Structures are given as structure tokens and as C-alpha cells.
Amino acid sequence: MIAMVTGGARSGKSAFAEQYAARKADRGIYVATSQALDDGMRERIARHRGRRAEMDFRWETIEEPLDLVGVLKRTEREPVVLVDCLTLWLTNVLLRKDDAEEEASRRVLEQVDELADTLRGHSGHVVLVTNEVGDGIVPEYPLGRLYRDLAGLTNQRVAAASDQVFLVTAGIPVELKSIAYRWPDERS
Numbered sequence: 001m002i003a004m005v006t007g008g009a010r011s012g013k014s015a016f017a018e019q020y021a022a023r024k025a026d027r028g029i030y031v032a033t034s035q036a037l038d039d040g041m042r043e044r045i046a047r048h049r050g051r052r053a054e055m056d057f058r059w060e061t062i063e064e065p066l067d068l069v070g071v072l073k074r075t076e077r078e079p080v081v082l083v084d085c086l087t088l089w090l091t092n093v094l095l096r097k098d099d100a101e102e103e104a105s106r107r108v109l110e111q112v113d114e115l116a117d118t119l120r121g122h123s124g125h126v127v128l129v130t131n132e133v134g135d136g137i138v139p140e141y142p143l144g145r146l147y148r149d150l151a152g153l154t155n156q157r158v159a160a161a162s163d164q165v166f167l168v169t170a171g172i173p174v175e176l177k178s179i180a181y182r183w184p185d186e187r188s
Contacts, residue, residue, distance in 0.1 A: 002119050003127045003164040004086075005173070006155060008135065012171035014084055017129045018052060020166075024125045025079030027058035031072075033089040035065050048084070065092040069111070069118045078124060086130035086158060087151050094147060101146055112154045116161040128162070130155055 003020065007013040021028050030052065036042045052059050064071045068089050075081050083089075093108050119126060133151045159165045165176045 001125050001164070002122065002162040003125075003166065004130060004155070004159050004162040005127060005166045005168060006130045006132050006159075007168035008132055011168045012173075013129055013131075013166075013168040014048060015051065016166065016168050016171075016173045017082055017084065017127050018055065018057075021080045021082045021125070021127045022055060022057040024127075027060070028080035028082060029075045029078045030059045030061045031068065031075075031081060031083045032061055032063045033065050033068065033083065033085060033092065035088075035092070065089065066096065069114050072115075072118050072122060072126065076122060076124060080125040080127065082127045082129070084129040086128055086154060087133065090151055090154055091147065094150065101142065104146065105150065108150050109153065112150075112157050116157045119158065119161040128158060130158065132167075 001024075003017075005013045005017040005020070032045070032048075034041055034045060036045055049061075052061075062071055062075075066089070068083065072081065072083075090108065090112075093111055094104060097104070097107070099107065119128075131151065132155070133148050139145045139148055159177075163177070166173045167176055168174075
């Protein structure tokens with residue numbers, strides 16, 4: 001079962017994803033894609049760790065900013081794997097190399113497609129947290145626009161590979177795939 005949890009900043013998506021994962025098993029793997037590069041990220045990481053420590057659930061944390069596919073393959077037999085978050089992973093992958101926009105898009109989307117294929121073949125529970133970044137203003141700089149576009153494409157491709165997709169707004173999760181519009185010629 002693959003579940004994607006999306007929403008805006010401070011929407012409650014990580015807390016929901018942790019609770020959702022904890023209902024799937026008695027222990028799990030937490031894949032942290034963030035890097036503690038500044039005080040703000042260190043504080044955010046500490047908050048997330050503190051929240052997980054208060055849960056009646058055993059987490060093993062794996063910090064992996066780049067090789068998400070490798071981690072998912074290595075944790076295939078784990079009861080539940082939670083990835084927090086896809087958009088930070090995307091940032092890490094995008095900024096790993098200083099290449100032209102077209103080459104960066106190609107390189108990143110190849111990794112996204114590999115991730116989606118890995119998810120489709122995964123036999124366990126995987127919960128992926130991501131951000132909705134395209135609902136705001138158009139970024140002023142080319143790199144910001146590229147990131148926004150790649151985040152949207154990443155979310156679409158991972159959502160297509162997911163069994164459930166949750167949108168969390170103001171702490172309220174709504175499962176989207178079950179209520180998605182179906183064209184008249186589609187079969188459920």
C-alpha cells in the first residue's frame with residue numbers, strides 16, 4: 001500500500017503521515033531527506049524528532065538526502081516506511097549538480113520515474129510526505145520556477161503510483177483518489 005500525503009507548509013501533513021503509518025504496524029522506518037544546513041532546519045528536525053519520540057511507536061530513522069530508491073529497496077521487508085519529504089529530496093537532487101535547466105529537468109525526472117517504478121513494485125506500506133508548492137505566486141527566479149514545475153510533476157507521478165493520496169489542510173486530511181473525477185469511459 002502506497003500513500004502520498006500532501007499539503008502546504010504547516011498544514012499538519014507530517015503529523016498525519018506519522019499517525020497513519022503508526023496504524024499500519026507496531027514499528028517502522030522513518031526516512032528523513034532533509035539536511036541540517038541552517039538553524040531553522042535544525043529546529044524543524046528537532047521538532048519532528050520530538051514528536052516521534054512522544055509516540056507509542058518504534059521508529060528507526062534513516063537520514064538519506066539523495067538515494068531514496070536505494071533506501072526503499074533496502075527496506076522492502078519493513079512493516080512500514082515513511083518518507084519525509086519528497087520535495088526536500090527533490091531539492092537535494094536538483095541542486096546536486098550545476099547543470100543547464102533542460103539537463104537538470106531530464107536528470108531529475110529520470111530519478112522521479114525510477115522512484116515511481118520502485119513504489120509500484122514495493123510490497124510493503126510506504127507513506128510519502130510532499131508539499132504543494134504550485135498554489136502560490138510564480139517564483140521570480142528561473143531556478144524557483146524550475147523547482148516549482150518539477151515538484152508538481154513529481155507529485156503527479158508519485159500520486160499515480162500511489163494507492164491513496166491525502167491532502168491535508170488546516171490539520172484535516174482528505175483522501176483524494178477515492179473522490180477523484182472519473183471520465184465516463186473509465187472503469188473503477
